Amino acid sequence: MALLTVEHVARIEGHGTISVEVENGEVRDITMDVVEPARFFESMVVGRRFDEVPLITSRICGICSPNHALTSVKAVEAALGIEVSERTTLMRKLLVYASYLQNHATHLYVFAAPDFVGLPSVFPLAETHPEVVERALRIKKLGNDLTALVGGRPVHPVTAVIGGFTKEPDPWQLGIFADMLREVATDVAETVSLFSAFPVPDFSTTGDMLALRDDKDYAIFDGETVSLEGGWRRPAAEYREFIREEIVAHSNAKHSTVDGRTFMVGSLPRLNISSDLLTPRAKDCLRAARIGIASRNTFHNNVCQAVELVDASERCAGYIEDLLDMGGDTTPVPYAIRAGDGVGASEAPRGTLYHSYSIDDDGLVSDGDVITPTAQNLANLEADMRAFAPTVTDLPREEFLLAIEQLVRAYDPCLSCSVH
Amino acid sequence: MAPRVVVIGLASDFGCQVQMTNIEDHLLEVLGLIDLTYWQLASSGHMPDEYDVAIVEGAATTQEHLDLLRRVRETAGVVIAIGSCAVTGGISAIANAAGIEEGFALVYGERGRVALGRVAPASVVSVIDVDYIVPGCPIDTDEFLHVLSRALHGLRDKTPRQPMCFACKTRENVCFFEKGQLCLGVVTRSGCHARCVTLGRPCTGCRGIAPEANLPAARIVFEDHGFDAERALSYISLYNTNEEVVL
Incomplete structure (x- = not known):
């Protein structure tokens, strides 16, 4: 029996190792070993003041930090019974969705694209295909700059606090970004064309798909959890009842199931559940991408991310128009400290994110729980690897492992998130 | 090369x-x-x-x-x-x-x-x-x-050693202590251009304790504004749990 491994898989966030056991040319077992060390965030928050929680738990992930910061803010607000203004909610959506531009552009161009052109990294493309690298940097930079405009900096927002925002961007600056978001339309549409042109294996994921659904808006920051296969819809605040987490021996990240099945979260499930709510241009791009309206092909997650870039650029421009028109205030609302439990949920770039906290009479945290998108995806990712590997065993060893790596990267896993 | x-x-x-x-x-x-x-x-x-x-x-x-x-x-x-x-x-x-x-x-x-x-x-x-x-x-x-x-270029490390308050003053921010809020700029290493404070949020001390911070004087500032040493040290521990900080 031979053991093939890819140690510290490149171009993903965090450290993980793929182990494949092969016997007589057949794959006996395959695992994704998350070696990224655990940081015990759930123990860190216990005993800390409620208003320190978003500061601490936003450090679970420097890549989708606006999501972690604001989802924990929402959980604390739910525990303390704080209602924020409509304007604050809209600003939060803008902050979270702006970070999608940065996240998806980075994953697509820096992490995924090199696979499709047979390169170790994106850097050589700077010489051979400068227009592609420049396009990637334009989208990523716009996402960063907008995140920084609203949140104060691109990583770990400063201004988004419990109850509101400590500072708002100048209206004229927001207006400039609305224009820039419209100008990036060609870049994001070309991203969809580029990724839908890359050939991907014919494959169907093994598990269910889950995402938040908000009937009024493409679900980013609100909504209920929907199971595509299970056909059910439940309040996200009940996540601890429908998501079962288990410790597995080979991984520092726990594995999750719903209804006894593994499941996928992220762009592909989101589009499957809410494509009717996409912006007009994003709908056009999705149709042109010809991936099928209800694709179950994990590899299509990349194209779906590209479609979300189109949606994010158009929708964020709309959010800005609304902010400029609506008036209102984002100054943090006053609140009193009281005991309570609260759950926050949002759609992060990689899927649904849940935070929950219990707060005591003195405002100190007595319990915390976080389930990240990648922690939900890992069991399904392994099930997919087991289903996919036998279809590529004819490939030479290097290409075989690369095919498995590509499947892993299609999930855009964030292992530092997964272990937290 | x-x-x-x-x-x-x-x-x-x-x-x-x-x-x-x-x-x-x-x-x-x-x-x-x-x-x-x-x-x-x-x-x-x-x-x-x-x-x-x-x-x-x-x-x-x-x-x-x-x-x-x-x-x-x-x-x-x-x-x-x-x-x-x-x-x-x-x-x-x-x-x-x-x-x-x-x-x-x-x-x-x-x-x-x-x-x-x-x-x-x-x-x-x-x-x-x-x-x-x-x-x-x-x-x-x-x-x-x-x-x-x-x-x-082989030049020596020049990370600022002063507390952040110095930079904050040049940005003409109103001091958080005047608003009754605890801020760690008085002990935290400068070099961030007082970004957070300028954006309306007190310093959380992410850059660590400034080598030139006057910790006993900082304690007086904390206490004069209603924050005892225990509260201040708890806040400081966000980024300095491993550091020995004596106010």
Whole structure:
């Protein structure tokens, strides 16, 4: 029996190792070993003041930090019974969705694209295909700059606090970004064309798909959890009842199931559940991408991310128009400290994110729980690897492992998130 | 020959490495100055045996990290520690307050086969000598470029040693203590241009204690505004759990 491994898989966030056991040319077992060390965030928050929680738990992930910061803010607000203004909610959506531009552009161009052109990294493309690298940097930079405009900096927002925002961007600056978001339309549409042109294996994921659904808006920051296969819809605040987490021996990240099945979260499930709510241009791009309206092909997650870039650029421009028109205030609302439990949920770039906290009479945290998108995806990712590997065993060893790596990267896993 | 650079991530949220990728405007210029030989986040390929500059993010939380850091120190001519986790232990070190074994039990229960080889989170600076630091949570992209540039030119570390209050005053912010809010600018290392305070949020101390901070005087400031030493130290511990801070 031979053991093939890819140690510290490149171009993903965090450290993980793929182990494949092969016997007589057949794959006996395959695992994704998350070696990224655990940081015990759930123990860190216990005993800390409620208003320190978003500061601490936003450090679970420097890549989708606006999501972690604001989802924990929402959980604390739910525990303390704080209602924020409509304007604050809209600003939060803008902050979270702006970070999608940065996240998806980075994953697509820096992490995924090199696979499709047979390169170790994106850097050589700077010489051979400068227009592609420049396009990637334009989208990523716009996402960063907008995140920084609203949140104060691109990583770990400063201004988004419990109850509101400590500072708002100048209206004229927001207006400039609305224009820039419209100008990036060609870049994001070309991203969809580029990724839908890359050939991907014919494959169907093994598990269910889950995402938040908000009937009024493409679900980013609100909504209920929907199971595509299970056909059910439940309040996200009940996540601890429908998501079962288990410790597995080979991984520092726990594995999750719903209804006894593994499941996928992220762009592909989101589009499957809410494509009717996409912006007009994003709908056009999705149709042109010809991936099928209800694709179950994990590899299509990349194209779906590209479609979300189109949606994010158009929708964020709309959010800005609304902010400029609506008036209102984002100054943090006053609140009193009281005991309570609260759950926050949002759609992060990689899927649904849940935070929950219990707060005591003195405002100190007595319990915390976080389930990240990648922690939900890992069991399904392994099930997919087991289903996919036998279809590529004819490939030479290097290409075989690369095919498995590509499947892993299609999930855009964030292992530092997964272990937290 | 361009200096061979490796980027190493220990236990962290990768935020500082993300900030490194956020140098869009200067990315191609920087890549022209260095030979980037290993960066797991951005490129396939193995960590080489020889290199000139090591950029290290994160805190050491496993025996493997400790061994790796010692090898890095023997190999690299220049080591740059980036981010709070690497410089003071940062948020990662909060786990030490509750105790690592207690944290393990809370998160994983009593099952013992995961998170093997775990050690108490430690900053890079506390494990090996480093040549340059870029403090902050996350690092500031411009400061990182500035330090990298000094490192490549062999210039000495010039990280500011004063407390952040000095920078805050030049930005003409109203002091948070005047508004009845606790702010750590009075003890925290400068160099961030008072970003958070200027954006309306008190300093949380992410850059660590300023070497030139007057801690006894800071205690008086805290107490005069209604925050006893215990409250102040608790707040300071957000980014300084591993540091000995006596007010």
